[in-house]
Amino acid sequence: MGVEGIGASVVRKEDRRFITGKGRYVDDIKLQGMTFAHFIRSPHAHAKVKSIDSSAAMKMPGVVGVLTGQQIIDDKVGNLICGWAITSKDGAPMKMGAWPAMAPETVRFVGQAVAVVIAETKNQAKDAAEAVVVNYEELPAAADIRAAIKPGAPQLHPEAPGNVIYDWAIGDEAAVKDAFSKAANVVSLELTNNRLVPNAMEPRAAIAEYNEAEEHFTLYTTSQNPHVARLVLSAFYNIAPEHKLRVIAPDVGGGFGSKIYIYPEEMVALWASKKVGRPVKWTGDRSEAFLTDAHGRDHITKAEMAFDKDNRILGLRVKTHANLGAYMSLFSSAVPTYLYATLLSGQYNIPAIHAEVITVYTNTVPVDAYRGAGRPEASFLVERLMETAARQLKVDPAELRRNNFITQFPHQTPVIMAYDIGDFGASLDVALKAIDYAGFPARKAKAKSEGKLRGIGFSCYIEACGIAPSKAVGSLGAGVGLWESAEVRVNPVGTIEVLTGSHSHGQGHETTFAQLISERLGVPISQVQIVHGDTDKVQFGMGTYGSRSLAVGGTAIIKAMEKVEAKGKKIAAHLLEASEGDIVIENGEFKVTGTDKSIALPMVALAAYTAHNLPDGMEPGLKETAFYDPTNFTFPAGAYICELEVDSSTGKTSFVNFVAADDFGRLINPMIVEGQVHGGLAQGIGQALLEGAVYDSSGQLVTASFMDYTMPRADDLPSFKLNHTPTLCPGNPLGVKGCGEAGAIGASAAVINAITDAIGNNKLEMPATPDRVWHAIHGNAA
Amino acid sequence: MSTVKLTVNGKSVSADVEDRTLLVQLLRDHLNLTGTHVGCDTSQCGACVVHIDGRAVKSCTVLVGQANGANVTTIEGIAKGDELHPMQAAFRDNHGLQCGYCTPGMIMSAIDIVHRHGGKLDEATVRHELEGNICRCTGYHNIVKSVLDAAGRMKVAQAAE
Numbered sequence: 034m035g036v037e038g039i040g041a042s043v044v045r046k047e048d049r050r051f052i053t054g055k056g057r058y059v060d061d062i063k064l065q066g067m068t069f070a071h072f073i074r075s076p077h078a079h080a081k082v083k084s085i086d087s088s089a090a091m092k093m094p095g096v097v098g099v100l101t102g103q104q105i106i107d108d109k110v111g112n113l114i115c116g117w118a119i120t121s122k123d124g125a126p127m128k129m130g131a132w133p134a135m136a137p138e139t140v141r142f143v144g145q146a147v148a149v150v151i152a153e154t155k156n157q158a159k160d161a162a163e164a165v166v167v168n169y170e171e172l173p174a175a176a177d178i179r180a181a182i183k184p185g186a187p188q189l190h191p192e193a194p195g196n197v198i199y200d201w202a203i204g205d206e207a208a209v210k211d212a213f214s215k216a217a218n219v220v221s222l223e224l225t226n227n228r229l230v231p232n233a234m235e236p237r238a239a240i241a242e243y244n245e246a247e248e249h250f251t252l253y254t255t256s257q258n259p260h261v262a263r264l265v266l267s268a269f270y271n272i273a274p275e276h277k278l279r280v281i282a283p284d285v286g287g288g289f290g291s292k293i294y295i296y297p298e299e300m301v302a303l304w305a306s307k308k309v310g311r312p313v314k315w316t317g318d319r320s321e322a323f324l325t326d327a328h329g330r331d332h333i334t335k336a337e338m339a340f341d342k343d344n345r346i347l348g349l350r351v352k353t354h355a356n357l358g359a360y361m362s363l364f365s366s367a368v369p370t371y372l373y374a375t376l377l378s379g380q381y382n383i384p385a386i387h388a389e390v391i392t393v394y395t396n397t398v399p400v401d402a403y404r405g406a407g408r409p410e411a412s413f414l415v416e417r418l419m420e421t422a423a424r425q426l427k428v429d430p431a432e433l434r435r436n437n438f439i440t441q442f443p444h445q446t447p448v449i450m451a452y453d454i455g456d457f458g459a460s461l462d463v464a465l466k467a468i469d470y471a472g473f474p475a476r477k478a479k480a481k482s483e484g485k486l487r488g489i490g491f492s493c494y495i496e497a498c499g500i501a502p503s504k505a506v507g508s509l510g511a512g513v514g515l516w517e518s519a520e521v522r523v524n525p526v527g528t529i530e531v532l533t534g535s536h537s538h539g540q541g542h543e544t545t546f547a548q549l550i551s552e553r554l555g556v557p558i559s560q561v562q563i564v565h566g567d568t569d570k571v572q573f574g575m576g577t578y579g580s581r582s583l584a585v586g587g588t589a590i591i592k593a594m595e596k597v598e599a600k601g602k603k604i605a606a607h608l609l610e611a612s613e614g615d616i617v618i619e620n621g622e623f624k625v626t627g628t629d630k631s632i633a634l635p636m637v638a639l640a641a642y643t644a645h646n647l648p649d650g651m652e653p654g655l656k657e658t659a660f661y662d663p664t665n666f667t668f669p670a671g672a673y674i675c676e677l678e679v680d681s682s683t684g685k686t687s688f689v690n691f692v693a694a695d696d697f698g699r700l701i702n703p704m705i706v707e708g709q710v711h712g713g714l715a716q717g718i719g720q721a722l723l724e725g726a727v728y729d730s731s732g733q734l735v736t737a738s739f740m741d742y743t744m745p746r747a748d749d750l751p752s753f754k755l756n757h758t759p760t761l762c763p764g765n766p767l768g769v770k771g772c773g774e775a776g777a778i779g780a781s782a783a784v785i786n787a788i789t790d791a792i793g794n795n796k797l798e799m800p801a802t803p804d805r806v807w808h809a810i811h812g813n814a815a
Numbered sequence: 816m817s818t819v820k821l822t823v824n825g826k827s828v829s830a831d832v833e834d835r836t837l838l839v840q841l842l843r844d845h846l847n848l849t850g851t852h853v854g855c856d857t858s859q860c861g862a863c864v865v866h867i868d869g870r871a872v873k874s875c876t877v878l879v880g881q882a883n884g885a886n887v888t889t890i891e892g893i894a895k896g897d898e899l900h901p902m903q904a905a906f907r908d909n910h911g912l913q914c915g916y917c918t919p920g921m922i923m924s925a926i927d928i929v930h931r932h933g934g935k936l937d938e939a940t941v942r943h944e945l946e947g948n949i950c951r952c953t954g955y956h957n958i959v960k961s962v963l964d965a966a967g968r969m970k971v972a973q974a975a976e
Contacts, residue, residue, distance in 0.1 A: 044907050044910070045907070047915075048906070048907040048915075049907070050915075051912055051915030051918050051919075052890075052899065052903040052906050052912065052915075052918060052919075052922065053850070053890065053891065053894060053903065054848070054849070054850015054851070054889065054890035054891040054919050055850065055891075056850070056915045056916075057849075058849075058852070058916065060843075060849075060853075061843075061849035156833065156835070232951055233914070233916075233951055234852075234854045234860065234862060234914065234916040234917045234949065234950065234951050234952075235852070235854065235914065235916040236853075236854070284914075285914065286852075286854075286915065286916030286917075287913070287914040287916060287951050287952055318853075318855075318856045319854065319855035319856045319857065319860075320856055538914055539913035539914030539915070539952045541913070704910050705910065707910075708910045708913060708952075708953060708956075708957060709913075711953055711954035711955075711956040711957065712951070712952045712953050712954045713954075714954055715953075715954030715955065716951075716954075738855070738856070738857045738859075739855050739859035739860060739949065740857050740859060744859075744949050744951070745954075745955075746945065746946050746948075746949060746955075747941070747942040747943075747945035747946065747948075747955040747958065747959060748942045748943050748945070748946055750942075750954060750956075752938065752956055752959070753954070753956055776954075
């Protein structure tokens, strides 16, 4: 390893601009002649739009235009789509209701836009929006899953009778029935996976500019995947053909999934910029983020697990209802199916699994992938079941897990996934040691003597990252391929630019990816620039989500590097009059092995670009591209153990210790990896203790601000003790897996298992607020 | 419209603004100091924290008129040329930031925390004091580490002066 190569915790290259206030986020950008958009949003969860009167608003100072949903339909802008086709178990396709960018006739969630005001300043746009009169005819609303599936429930879309989008199943139902018939014990559980709001700290924003002479649009937007945005805006929304649309995602302040999707606001900004002939900027405020960003989770599940007399799992049966909100967001259909049910085997040998997933429309904002996306829901269910089983079967929870761990790899689960490698026992052992599990009974007794309820909870999670290969996901209904591309340019003076289709919005790609180059060439990372987030610069890319950037995007960089190195060696061999096979690359030089002959990288690069003396027939230049399509997912896994105390008089939970032992394969920058785990754990703990999006029965979001929705703050969280138990991923040359979502996937079960252990009552929903915990201790009658 | 005069990062500034203009709008929209961010609309997140006369204040909750005549320091004004403020350096060295959006407000709040507590900071105090700043990326682990590290560095720097 070089000092800045693989395995080095180098400080981040991108940090200087962020710590000095020189980051460049979308809202920081100003264009000549820019106007400002403010949306008029429905205050009702379900209503007919009877009329929109903008005559008074049009006379307000600074108003450039008021545009409505009917106009966007008239201009043939396409409806928003869901890009992953799911088929119900009866063979019927999923029922996708029409979702226009602004509602011309019917609004189906609070916050849905019906019109937009464009004005010279943001305040003028807001003032004028107050003067637009919209008449609504209110309709009854179905604000949650139970309300939506009740007989006689309000119907959201004519395409979806009973509000059911699809009724999908996976696994072998007969085999599961057979397994349960042989069971010595059956453990059952009903639970809710609470609805969450992603809340990246930077609200979504867009600036659209139309160049009439070139018939060309430029969109600056808060996107995790600018090329996918361009593809969808071009191919489905009819904004402009791809070569007439440039999408730039500059510095983006967090995503967590919520910035994957193409939202109505950027579509409207693009359309409006042409309509008014001026650049249009929209910057969401936090209230709009709560009301319009895709939410996450929101499942209701019943599950049963069958065990034999030796406490080995025989089968698992799951029935889940998932809320997809009022419309199908871009990847929403895949989240409770292929990203959820395929992970229900957890870390365990489960011979038979059957899962049924019914997704429903409700009068709430659409639900889509949020950090972990389906895998937290699967992991939470499996790990709550294992803990429940340990209590019911009166066995140690660590030993019950160990007794059922998959130990042979590769392992084919009954739900599609083929785990390539792992060592679940190693992670559990390290975590047990780190928390001093042997000493827990004494600590619990001591806490009890002090009047505190102490508990310990486990979560042995597995996830699937770097979703792939494209052919397989295509066969499962995906509308896109899930490969990645990269271009490595060695400039004539030897500096290096790496263009990647991955997008960094906090992940530190500018450092980690530079370390890959440093490792290969022995050059300092200061000599390497990572370029991303601009469709005019980067050839193509699928973006960053699902912990895919290093395993897929990083490997694409390696593939391009291999081509650069091969060409560089040919040039070096020619210049040094040596055999190509004798050339090695070390410390930024091409050397003839076993001799003192060498030539520095800049000289090879210069030779490539001057082309005065190249091997016969060689093209000038030193720049190569690669597309990489993985052969399988990667499977990060690990063990989290949480120890905490509950104050029985208040229901308040206090952390004592939280330890993690993760297997992410090879770590490129351990400091960055640990930062990713910290953040994920905070979101998982936030789900367990604090966070929950609450709609009232009329469909009003009552947790629509940071005053009402409890974001984890520094005081709510412990320091984390992280350990690594890597097994190298055989599926990619780097041996890497993916670390971005693990914490969010694994943490919540550990916390709830610990609280329920402490209070001796297994029935506790998330978020486990002091109120809920108090009632779980004292009963609802108190 | 009113004319306001204040000092921002050591420079005298005069601007004609609508009376309802917030300090953060003056900084971002009129002075192009876009390092100060807006992350919410309820004064909860702290992405907009600046110093007014040496004290940490949420600039989304201050009318420009209230800052008339004041001495305002933003994230752009704390480094001495190329030399980072010890708090900036500590955030970088301890990986106290990821997406960078909350970072300017975090750093400005953290400097104020260290000033108010002197060298007597511990983890619990830092966590408590950061309650007005929300970060969604880091889980606060490395932010807390950064603030404690910077407290030490600032003490050393003060002793050297």
